[in-house]
Amino acid sequence: MPLEMKLWQVDGTKLNELSSAALDYERRLEAWICEDPAVLGVEMLIIGNQVNTGFGRIDVLGMTRDGELVVVEIKRDRTARDVVAQTVEYASWVNDRDYEDLERIAFEHRQKPLSVLFQQAFDSLLPSEISGANHRMLIVSSELDSSSERIVRYLAEKHNLNINAVFFKFFRNSGAELLGRAWLMDPEELQERAETRHRRPWSGFWFVNIGEGEHRNWDDNRKYGYIGAG
Helix, strand or coil: CCCCCCEEEEECCEEEEECECCCCCHHHHHHHHHHCHHHHCCCEEEEEEEEECCCCEEEEEEEECCCCEEEEEECCCCCHHHHHHHHHHHHHHHHCCCHHHHHHHHHHHHCCCHHHHHHHHHCCCCCCCCCCCCEEEEEEECCCCHHHHHHHHHHHHHHCCCEEEEEEEEEEECCEEEEEEEECCCHHHHHHHHHHHHCCCCCCCCCCCCCCECCECHHHHHHHCCCCCC
């Protein structure tokens, strides 16, 4: 069922419902996202926007502090099904990018090395292993039809793809512009599910680093059958 978002203004003991505004704000969203990606509820740096794939342009390409790439597609004038299909297609392209590709994209769009952008965004060093295989997809829209929502849920819940939709609704009230946001699915649950999918299965063995010292050594551990760690 398509998500419906409403806002009310509190006026003493009364609630006055605000009407959504018929404004093409989706064309403004890309600029807002590039200016402050936190509007998406995701902490990330912007590597580039309108990134050329050879068969289309990714609206926004970002990276989280864990080195995960974020493919952001804004619905604009496309049908819901078209934007879902386009997002998955772009993700398949991102999946094949290596560090050199991402470095080139960053320098082309931000005129700085990726490591410098990462340090400025997160005040930490770029993770040692970066590749497009670690990515998530975000579809940005005011709404999706029931069929498209079902497809996104199917990809996320049955195939464990890290794909989600974030809905923005635009409102006007006494000359003020208001923007509301809601998720199709809980982003934290999706992230946990995706990380579980990428995690290697347990081998059945525990490995413990105990160190050697005056009061702790491996021979005692074996002799008395315990692990000494500190």
